[in-house]
Amino acid sequence: MKYLLLIFSLFSGFLFSGCSSGSKLISDGKSDYKIFVSDSASKPEHLAAAELQKYLEKVSGYKMEIVHEAKPEARLIYVGFKNAPEKLLKDINPGGFVNEEYLIRSDGDQLLIAGGGTRGTLYGVIGYLSDYLNCRWYTREVIKIPEQKTISLGKIEDRQKPTFVYREAWYHEAYDPAWAMHNRLNPSIKPLPDSLGGSYITHPFAHTAMQLVPSEKYFATHPEYFAEVKGKRLPGKHIQLCLTNAEVLKIATAQVFTWIREHPEVNVFSVDQSDGEGNCECTNCKAIDDREGSPSGSLLTFVNQIADTVGKVYPAIKIQTFAYAYTEVPPKTIRPRDNVTIRLCHYNYCSAHPMEGCENHKPFRDRFNEWKKISKRISIWDYYTDFSQYLMPFPNFESFKNDIKWYADRGVEGMFAQGNNVPENGGGEFSELRAWVISQLLWNADRDATALVDEFVSNVYGKAAPHISDYIKLLHEQVKPDSLHFSIWSQPTEVHYLGLKTIQKADSLFGLALKESEGDTSLTRRVELAYLPVLYTQLYFYSIGGTAYLSKEAMPAAFERFNKIIDRHRITAVGDMPETYGNLGKFIEKVKGADTFYTDWWIIGPFDNANGKGLSTVFGPEQKFDAQASYTGTAGSRVKWQKTEDATSGYIDFGKMFTRNEDVVAYAYRTLTLPEAKTMKFGVGSNDGVRVWINGKQVLDRPVSRKAEPNQDLISVPMDKGENTILVKVDQLKRAWGFYFTEIK
Numbered sequence: 001m002k003y004l005l006l007i008f009s010l011f012s013g014f015l016f017s018g019c020s021s022g023s024k025l026i027s028d029g030k031s032d033y034k035i036f037v038s039d040s041a042s043k044p045e046h047l048a049a050a051e052l053q054k055y056l057e058k059v060s061g062y063k064m065e066i067v068h069e070a071k072p073e074a075r076l077i078y079v080g081f082k083n084a085p086e087k088l089l090k091d092i093n094p095g096g097f098v099n100e101e102y103l104i105r106s107d108g109d110q111l112l113i114a115g116g117g118t119r120g121t122l123y124g125v126i127g128y129l130s131d132y133l134n135c136r137w138y139t140r141e142v143i144k145i146p147e148q149k150t151i152s153l154g155k156i157e158d159r160q161k162p163t164f165v166y167r168e169a170w171y172h173e174a175y176d177p178a179w180a181m182h183n184r185l186n187p188s189i190k191p192l193p194d195s196l197g198g199s200y201i202t203h204p205f206a207h208t209a210m211q212l213v214p215s216e217k218y219f220a221t222h223p224e225y226f227a228e229v230k231g232k233r234l235p236g237k238h239i240q241l242c243l244t245n246a247e248v249l250k251i252a253t254a255q256v257f258t259w260i261r262e263h264p265e266v267n268v269f270s271v272d273q274s275d276g277e278g279n280c281e282c283t284n285c286k287a288i289d290d291r292e293g294s295p296s297g298s299l300l301t302f303v304n305q306i307a308d309t310v311g312k313v314y315p316a317i318k319i320q321t322f323a324y325a326y327t328e329v330p331p332k333t334i335r336p337r338d339n340v341t342i343r344l345c346h347y348n349y350c351s352a353h354p355m356e357g358c359e360n361h362k363p364f365r366d367r368f369n370e371w372k373k374i375s376k377r378i379s380i381w382d383y384y385t386d387f388s389q390y391l392m393p394f395p396n397f398e399s400f401k402n403d404i405k406w407y408a409d410r411g412v413e414g415m416f417a418q419g420n421n422v423p424e425n426g427g428g429e430f431s432e433l434r435a436w437v438i439s440q441l442l443w444n445a446d447r448d449a450t451a452l453v454d455e456f457v458s459n460v461y462g463k464a465a466p467h468i469s470d471y472i473k474l475l476h477e478q479v480k481p482d483s484l485h486f487s488i489w490s491q492p493t494e495v496h497y498l499g500l501k502t503i504q505k506a507d508s509l510f511g512l513a514l515k516e517s518e519g520d521t522s523l524t525r526r527v528e529l530a531y532l533p534v535l536y537t538q539l540y541f542y543s544i545g546g547t548a549y550l551s552k553e554a555m556p557a558a559f560e561r562f563n564k565i566i567d568r569h570r571i572t573a574v575g576d577m578p579e580t581y582g583n584l585g586k587f588i589e590k591v592k593g594a595d596t597f598y599t600d601w602w603i604i605g606p607f608d609n610a611n612g613k614g615l616s617t618v619f620g621p622e623q624k625f626d627a628q629a630s631y632t633g634t635a636g637s638r639v640k641w642q643k644t645e646d647a648t649s650g651y652i653d654f655g656k657m658f659t660r661n662e663d664v665v666a667y668a669y670r671t672l673t674l675p676e677a678k679t680m681k682f683g684v685g686s687n688d689g690v691r692v693w694i695n696g697k698q699v700l701d702r703p704v705s706r707k708a709e710p711n712q713d714l715i716s717v718p719m720d721k722g723e724n725t726i727l728v729k730v731d732q733l734k735r736a737w738g739f740y741f742t743e744i745k
Helices: 002-020 043-060 120-131 177-182 246-262 283-292 296-313 359-374 397-409 431-443 449-477 500-516 521-543 555-568 584-592
Strands: 023-026 033-036 075-079 102-107 111-115 151-153 155-160 166-170 268-270 318-323 340-346 377-383 414-418 600-608 630-632 638-640 642-645 664-674 678-687 690-694 697-702 713-719 722-732 738-744
Touching (some): 023 043, 043 120, 102 120, 166 431, 246 268, 283 296, 340 359, 377 397, 397 414, 397 449, 414 431, 431 449, 449 521, 521 555, 521 584, 678 690, 697 713
Parallel strands (some): 268 318, 340 377, 377 414
Antiparallel strands (some): 023 151, 664 722, 678 738, 690 722
16 A cells, blocks of 8 residues: 555656646746737737736636736746747747747746747647647537636646648548637638738649630630640640640640749649549550559649749749549659659548558559659548538548558658538538547547547537537447458448448437437437438438338327427538539439339349440340249359349349349349239339349340439339339449339329
């Protein structure tokens, strides 16, 4: 016992020595300290002093005076390097601090908070409030300010600068200027105003080819300026440039110089490809790309020429270009110039598992390492949401919790974390949680990301937090196996973690969470927003025939609750493109007018689809239905009809039913008995091509490569009194494979 008491005594002495040996900044709500900031300090430094005053008062109840004269006898907190005493500046060169780098230094009697550039001192104050007084800005509404009447001042020596020079999180919530400032982001898309220290500006932000050489201006008279694809040069909004055309280089270079003159505040200028594919295949471009083993060869050749010209006039200016999609693979011999930053995009890899250890990421890891060998600077663009389903549960926490550290350890200088930037007020799936955790890791990638998630959940969800934590664990448990992957464009029907039992358990957890929040309107609204993706999932499956997720009797109440949450939080889109797959109105209409999906079928397959001819090849099941018959399928196997019925979805998923699921076809058969003859309307959606026969007559032939959606094809067919037969045939080209069949009222 004596030994334990001695250890506790020594530990306590160590823990509190800094406080006990120094002064009291504020003692029992009173202080003789003042905040000093020079009259000639910048606006952000004056703001830093005001922020310190504001939050010291919120913490202690005492409003500390701000002064602009540093009297020798005064007890001061110095904000900014100007007029700070020599003892606090010992061994420090204020001019050696880069922008955003700061120093918090105390000798136990006086305190200096100062930094470099426009944001260093401001971020130093935020660092002091965060790291020493435990202030937090979790969301726009949830701000944690611990109350303590006494604030001690021990000896402090804390010099910090961010892990990443450029830090941006693409969430609507993260573009709130006050929130972004307090969480030390420096976004480019919606920059912080100069009064808040400004931002790290990229101009134009991305995909600049059509801004460099606009197709609407030049294509009609000079189609040769634009990419030749499969022997043709075609117009469009997102076409690529012919990168070996001398006039294109001349026009683009002139445009970059115009941007430089017009935007002196910019940190880096973008010279990069349009979004999408279609790189130029003309003789000259192709020669470079073939030699370099990648279309990055012609792009980097083009960018280097512009960088060389710019560098002669503006040696400090940086140019940035993409390694994205078809340019992700680095060139064999061409090297980026020293004034060129490579913006490498981690696009459409596995979202379930971290970078290290997941084989799905291996091609990217290899490409990153190759770019690292040849580039002075790499910036990362990564993706942390499902772009077609902002409101779908998306258990990808392990990727952003680990990958940001992976990038930091390899010297990446900037990061754009593209999340679910839902219009209006935000409200994508856990967007505030992701934005906050990502912002903390972008400033300091060595922080414990799991602890950050737990901290956010505990403080934002209060009494409901244990149930929210259990929900997060439930979803992430489903995607732990190495064999389970999902992408940033997944549909609910394609992922393996939204099973009926999982969603039923999730719904139960949120029932408990909402009960805990009763009586606290603000907490209830936060919990219901976290619950929204579960409601969305139930309604989504209901809209495609998944009555096991939500019965017809339960749908109206769930639908009403969904709409109330959407309205209350001003959510106007459910995906990246509000006018198409992100159209909230269309989703609501699908739920309200859900058709009758046929979910019980006899199925048989797979049969060969060699050279894509399986859809037009007549196999045995087309000739006559016989439940006992067997046929020769792929690779000589014997296949039989089997019965399937699944109320969880109207999507008949051949990919889950058959082991072989590429270059194959399969059939589905059922009957429909009617009391009288009539013409009926049916909807068919398929992945990929589809043929339909009703009563032995072919009524649909759609050879196509597509992702299945309900009612992609509509057919009206005269049906007989009594029994009618329906036969569906679907081919598989790659990835998903299946169909929808609906009866339209």
